[in-house]
Amino acid sequence: MALGAVLLIGAALWQAGTSPLLAWRDPLYVAAGLAGVAGLALLLAQPLLIGGAVTPRPARRLHAMAGAALAAAVALHVAGLWVTSPPDVVDVLLFRSPTPFGAWGAVALWAAVAAALLALARHRLPPRLWRVGHVACAGVLVVATVLHAWLIQGTMGTASKALLCVLAPAATVWAVRRRGTWRLLMRPRRSRTP
Amino acid sequence: MSETNGVRRKVAPAPALDDRDRTLLALLAEDATRSYAALGAAVALSPPAVHERVKRLRRTGAIAGTVARLDGPAIGRPLLAFVHVDTAGWGAKGAFLSMEGEPDVEEVHTVAGDACILMKVRCRDAQAPEDLLARIHAIEGIRGPTSRSRPIWNAAPGPCPRTEAGTAAQPVDAPRSRTTSRHRERGPMPYLPDATISGPSTPSHPAHPKGHAMPRQTRRSILATGAAAVLAAPMLIRPAAAQTLAPTPTMRGGANNYRPGAPIVERIGGGGFWTSGTVRRASDGAPLPGRRIQVWAHTTEGHERDARSHGATRTDADGVFRIEMPQIVPAFGQPHGHLAYDADYDDGGFRTVFLRPVMPSAADTTLRVDFVLVPA
Known part of the structure; x- marks a missing residue:
């Protein structure tokens, strides 16, 4: 499973990196686009890491490092697009973009920010709030990103994009089940008094 | 995706119309407000099936649009007239087509035959066409003693009540109600003699051969005649300023990266x-x-x-x-x-x-x- 995911991620990045569209783009715009592809790819990697598909146990440190990489990719994506066409990015952030995927991108951005902030503050948060909050943000992030990516006519190959858009949500559902996050939503059982 | 409405879609070649399509088109041309149920009953189809067909007819352009048919007299433009204009050459064509912007001008057609351009005008009163005529004469290609500027007022029967002014042209029974006028239009249009008038600097011309010879008239008298006799087949009336086009709204993001005052250029970059x-x-x-x-x-x-x-x-x-x-x-x-x-x-x-x-x-x-x- 891990090998397949690595191959898919590699193929997606390679295809996007050799797209003919790149010939007509500035280096910064190219980097911004690839950062977006990398972000989508990381959304497949993240649940696999924390769900324990790669290592015998949940790879929490790898998950955290990949999370940092994801945050950097999101920042590069938004910043690169901002420099390339500021008014278009402003429209997206204000939810008034004419593109149907723009709003999903903005939702995904804020979900990513929220998930990252929760991760940074997790030691100061009640454990249940941290877990449920982080997973909820991740769920919104994955769904919004998939919709965002799927509607875009960009540099990604159709097949690799479709696979990532199907497998990332599937992996997220799998990891949530595997880790039993949903159980935290139930009321804690009262301990019986002797 | 309402933002893409301004883009003309690629339209597939129009498929041949079948009998039902033709029946539907005939019914809709008569009354576009018929319900799909009523249309369906006429062509033995369910309302949804008719709806699909009508949508297809619209998509393929068989139905170019649906407009309100206004009554000229009722909206204060009782005078309908056809103006034949001879131009010196093709040069005046563009300027003339732009006359469609005139509020009085309902249609401008370039035609083959005696006249180069045929205009349908609908005016408030007898004075209005006079002004229009002055503007026509001002257009280059019409002006000058050698150009055969020869507007002809061609009378047609219509629903407008006659006035006492009209005596020169043959009196026409002008039906007063829309129902009767509609019957009249289906029949042959009574042909009325064309009246020939001379512009300020044009030589006189013989009367139109098809009409019987008319006494020479001044423009004003002709116009008075027009006001009296003319008027208006109410079918397909499209008084100017009545056919409204939906304005194009600004699209979201349309102004992004706009550069005010970008120069007028032959071509942007290499083209293609x-x-x-x-x-x-x-x-x-x-x-x-x-x-x-x-x-x-x-x-x-x-x-x-x-x-x-x-x-x-x-x-x-x-x-x-x-x-x-x-x-x-x-x-x-x-x-x-x-x-x-x-x-x-x-x-x-x-x-x-x-x-x-x-x-x-x-x-x-x-x-x-x-x-x-x-x-x-």
Whole structure:
């Protein structure tokens, strides 16, 4: 499973990196686009890491490092697009973009920010709030990103994009089940008094 | 995706009409407000099936549009007249087509035959055509003693009550009610003698051969006659200023990376891609000549924000603009262009509109965008 995911991620990045569209783009715009592809790819990697598909146990440190990489990719994506066409990015952030995927991108951005902030503050948060909050943000992030990516006519190959858009949500559902996050939503059982 | 309404879709070649289509078209041409149920009953189809057919007829262009048929007299334009105009050459054609913008002018046709241009005008009173005539004479190609400027008022029966003024032209039984007038139109139109008039500096002409010889008249007397006798087959009446086109709204994001005052250019960059369209007035669809349109996009030669990706052009006499530019490539997730009509960089008179049409396919090498402008 891990090998397949690595191959898919590699193929997606390679295809996007050799797209003919790149010939007509500035280096910064190219980097911004690839950062977006990398972000989508990381959304497949993240649940696999924390769900324990790669290592015998949940790879929490790898998950955290990949999370940092994801945050950097999101920042590069938004910043690169901002420099390339500021008014278009402003429209997206204000939810008034004419593109149907723009709003999903903005939702995904804020979900990513929220998930990252929760991760940074997790030691100061009640454990249940941290877990449920982080997973909820991740769920919104994955769904919004998939919709965002799927509607875009960009540099990604159709097949690799479709696979990532199907497998990332599937992996997220799998990891949530595997880790039993949903159980935290139930009321804690009262301990019986002797 | 209402933002892409300005883009003309690729329309498949119109499929042949079958008998049901023809029946539906006939019924709708009679009364476009019929219900789908009533239409269905006439052609033995269910209302949804009829709906599908009507949608297809609209899509393929068999039904070009649905408009209200206004009654000339009821909206204060009782005088209907046809004006035949001879021009010195083709030079005056464009200027004449732009006369469609005149509020009195309902239709302008270029025709073969005696006259070069046939205008249908509908006026408030007998004085109005006089003014119109003066404007016609002012157009280049008409003026001058050698040009055979020869407007002919061609009377036709209609619902307008006669006035006492009319004696020169043959009196016509002008039906007063719409129902009777409709019956009349189906029959042959009574042919009335054409009256010939002379412009201020034109030599006199013999009367129209088909009509019987009329005594020579002054223009004013002819106009008075027109006011009296003429008027109006109410079928398909489209009084000017009545046929309204929906104005083109500014699209979200349309103004992004706009460069005010981008120069008028022959071509943007190396070219190879054509952006074209029309600019018309909302009130009556009249083409607007000389309007400045700026076009920009992310192309094979530059980003949207780059100055070299921008250029402007002006509409010609028919309100058509056409500008060559480098191939548009997908950027920010969609292959799209930007167009602007900016009142600040034009003669003004109309409201600024920014468009951001999305191309149906990134492989397209043309983009067609129509503007319908609203007076400011």
